[in-house]
Amino acid sequence: MWLKALELRDFRNYESLQLFDLSPRVNIFVGQNAQGKTNVIESVLMLAVAKSHRTNRDAEMIRFGGETALLQGMVERDNRTYKLDLHLLQKGKKSRVNGVEKRKMSDFVGHLNVVLFAPEDLQLIKGGPQTRRRFLDVEIGQVSPQYLYNLSQYQKVLLQRNTLLKEIAKKEKTEELLSIWDEQLCVYGAKVLQKRFEFVDKLEGFARDIHSRISGGKELLSFRYVNSFDWTEGQDAADRFFQTLQSKRRLDILRGTTSVGPHRDDLEVRIDEREVHTYGSQGQQRTASLSMKLAEIELIKAEVGEYPVLLLDDVLSELDSERQLHLVESMGERVQTLITTTSTYGLEQFMQEEAHVYRVDHGAMSREG
Numbered sequence: 001m002w003l004k005a006l007e008l009r010d011f012r013n014y015e016s017l018q019l020f021d022l023s024p025r026v027n028i029f030v031g032q033n034a035q036g037k038t039n040v041i042e043s044v045l046m047l048a049v050a051k052s053h054r055t056n057r058d059a060e061m062i063r064f065g066g067e068t069a070l071l072q073g074m075v076e077r078d079n080r081t082y083k084l085d086l087h088l089l090q091k092g093k094k095s096r097v098n099g100v101e102k103r104k105m106s107d108f109v110g111h112l113n114v115v116l117f118a119p120e121d122l123q124l125i126k127g128g129p130q131t132r133r134r135f136l137d138v139e140i141g142q143v144s145p146q147y148l149y150n151l152s153q154y155q156k157v158l159l160q161r162n163t164l165l166k167e168i169a170k171k172e173k174t175e176e177l178l179s180i181w182d183e184q185l186c187v188y189g190a191k192v193l194q195k196r197f198e199f200v201d202k203l204e205g206f207a208r209d210i211h212s213r214i215s216g217g218k219e220l221l222s223f224r225y226v227n228s229f230d231w232t233e234g235q236d237a238a239d240r241f242f243q244t245l246q247s248k249r250r251l252d253i254l255r256g257t258t259s260v261g262p263h264r265d266d267l268e269v270r271i272d273e274r275e276v277h278t279y280g281s282q283g284q285q286r287t288a289s290l291s292m293k294l295a296e297i298e299l300i301k302a303e304v305g306e307y308p309v310l311l312l313d314d315v316l317s318e319l320d321s322e323r324q325l326h327l328v329e330s331m332g333e334r335v336q337t338l339i340t341t342t343s344t345y346g347l348e349q350f351m352q353e354e355a356h357v358y359r360v361d362h363g364a365m366s367r368e369g
């Protein structure tokens, strides 16, 4: 699928923007800081999911002094055109698809699929384990409601178990009560664990190819799911989990918290067998987190049947010119890409031949070349 046209009125620093000539392949938005590059990316994200990655308050996106903001997009998918309208009001928002009002936002969302890579996503590699667990949970959740159910059950039981552990330590409750929670924790925990394993396996295949392409075939990316109790595929996960819980029981009571389980797991990312978190250069960390996100594109394709639109905000800085070129070329082949940058140094050749280039200047845009 691809975004044919985008129109904005009173959105962020755009009083009025009309883009009727987007390329189904690569579109580069170039400009100095604070000109409105990320604002354009944000507007496309809004049309896709009706939520911003920068704020929870929709009214914040209405241009200073404006009353309401209007976002419109034309999406081509399955040989059909969809006209999307999103109207941001001081209180609430309204949406239409092909002129028909959608009263529930969930009926509006999903006509346009996007994958966004924003500078914050670098935390995927740099951040702590909880960042990577969250990544897994969000990505798996998008394609498996069953997973979200099992995960929320797990978290509920975990909370109850932890409360009970503290009560046992204070001698308010007896230890026997733990067994009920332990059993349930293991049932849901095993399901969460197995789904994550499966997903990481699938993701690795895609991410490895992408990483290899961006690095010019020089680097091998691999993942390892690190589980907090001893289990290998083929074994009964619930059983292994249960045994570990029993052996850690004393410790858990002492600490008042559950020391093993999927809530303590991590995803290790390696380049050429070395952990990127510890040993990777800035550029390698950026490339690796990018490859992880870009792998989503293939997962969505497998799920939805069409490639989503790729939004790359500020990813070029910190990639050398060779990686920049490989990235833009390999993505543009298959996927419509909207990419922002402050400098197109190194991309000149490519830009003249293949990409649409827009110069962004104080909330105004002009096509170059």
Ligand SMILES: Nc1ncnc2c1ncn2[C@@H]1O[C@H](COP(=O)(O)OP(=O)(O)OP(=O)(O)O)[C@@H](O)[C@H]1O
Pocket: 011, 012, 013, 014, 031, 032, 033, 034, 035, 036, 037, 038, 039, 040, 060, 061, 062, 063, 064, 314, 342
């Ligand atoms: N509601 C709003 N109304 C008007 N202007 C706004 C609004 N919200 C943000 N802005 C302005 O938009 C500008 C920032 O735009 P944006 O984040 O798109 O910049 P950018 O081009 O991505 O810059 P950088 O290269 O630094 O990332 C700021 O100058 C900010 O004041």
Ligand SMILES: [Mg+2]
Pocket: 037, 038, 039, 313, 314
């Ligand atoms: Mg920006």
